[in-house]
Amino acid sequence: MTDRRRRLAALDWMAAMGADEAIGEEPIDRRRTGRPAAAPEPPPITQEPIGASAPSSRDPGPDAPLAPAQGAADAREAAAAADDLDSLRAALEKFEGCALKQTATNLVFARGNPDAPVMFIGEAPGAEEDREGLPFVGASGRLLDRILSFIGLDEQSVYITNIIFWRPPGNRSPTDAETAACLPFVRRHIALVRPRLLVTLGRPAMNTVLGLNSGINRARGRWVEYGEGLEAPIPAMPTFHPAYLLRNPAQKRETWMDFLSLREKLDELT
Numbered sequence: 001m002t003d004r005r006r007r008l009a010a011l012d013w014m015a016a017m018g019a020d021e022a023i024g025e026e027p028i029d030r031r032r033t034g035r036p037a038a039a040p041e042p043p044p045i046t047q048e049p050i051g052a053s054a055p056s057s058r059d060p061g062p063d064a065p066l067a068p069a070q071g072a073a074d075a076r077e078a079a080a081a082a083d084d085l086d087s088l089r090a091a092l093e094k095f096e097g098c099a100l101k102q103t104a105t106n107l108v109f110a111r112g113n114p115d116a117p118v119m120f121i122g123e124a125p126g127a128e129e130d131r132e133g134l135p136f137v138g139a140s141g142r143l144l145d146r147i148l149s150f151i152g153l154d155e156q157s158v159y160i161t162n163i164i165f166w167r168p169p170g171n172r173s174p175t176d177a178e179t180a181a182c183l184p185f186v187r188r189h190i191a192l193v194r195p196r197l198l199v200t201l202g203r204p205a206m207n208t209v210l211g212l213n214s215g216i217n218r219a220r221g222r223w224v225e226y227g228e229g230l231e232a233p234i235p236a237m238p239t240f241h242p243a244y245l246l247r248n249p250a251q252k253r254e255t256w257m258d259f260l261s262l263r264e265k266l267d268e269l270t
């Protein structure tokens, strides 16, 4: 992206955030002002082996219709057997190890271009995604598309999926068992797409895919490595989920910085 295009995109972004009026003679770089001069170094963020986290209290109890361990074991086998995206989708269509499938209308697999250099991974489909069978087509998706457009990307230049392939009823948080049942498919999905860069949207996707144990506020915008099932690790970055940005517009400034960092990484690839 040229400097001129970057500056125009930044202006578009600011106008979209409501900053459409100049109130001073000199610009203020808010990324640099207001920070303590010598802020203590935050403790390092650690990456845990993916899938190693203990089940939380959100897990269904012994009366759950599907044994979580069995769901995850079946998923590993089915995902490993898929050697292209069509067979991965077909394996998910047949998979019975995730209870969410019983209440969802459609499998929500992916949208965008599987040959694109960057892959985004969100959390779980909502009502519109469930109806259309495509991820990020509701309000969050419209915001994501808008953010992408500010750095010169569109549906053809990205590939988008979720860590959960079916809508949780009433948009509740997915349980650990549901997440564990989908995870082998998510890992295989990434391995088959082999993106050059990976971006996770929101804390659940960051924890599940990248195994980062910190909060999203601390981890966002930092590049780490993702290597599961890949010949060589690729750069991966967590950022805020667009749904969170809709509720907390003030965080859009950090998001803008994260997406500029993504743009720079993409430019380095070419």
Ligand code: URA
Residues within 6 Å of the ligand: 122, 123, 124, 125, 126, 129, 134, 135, 136, 137, 138, 140, 141, 162, 243
């Ligand atoms: N939120 C997500 O995490 N994924 C979607 O597909 C839609 C909303």
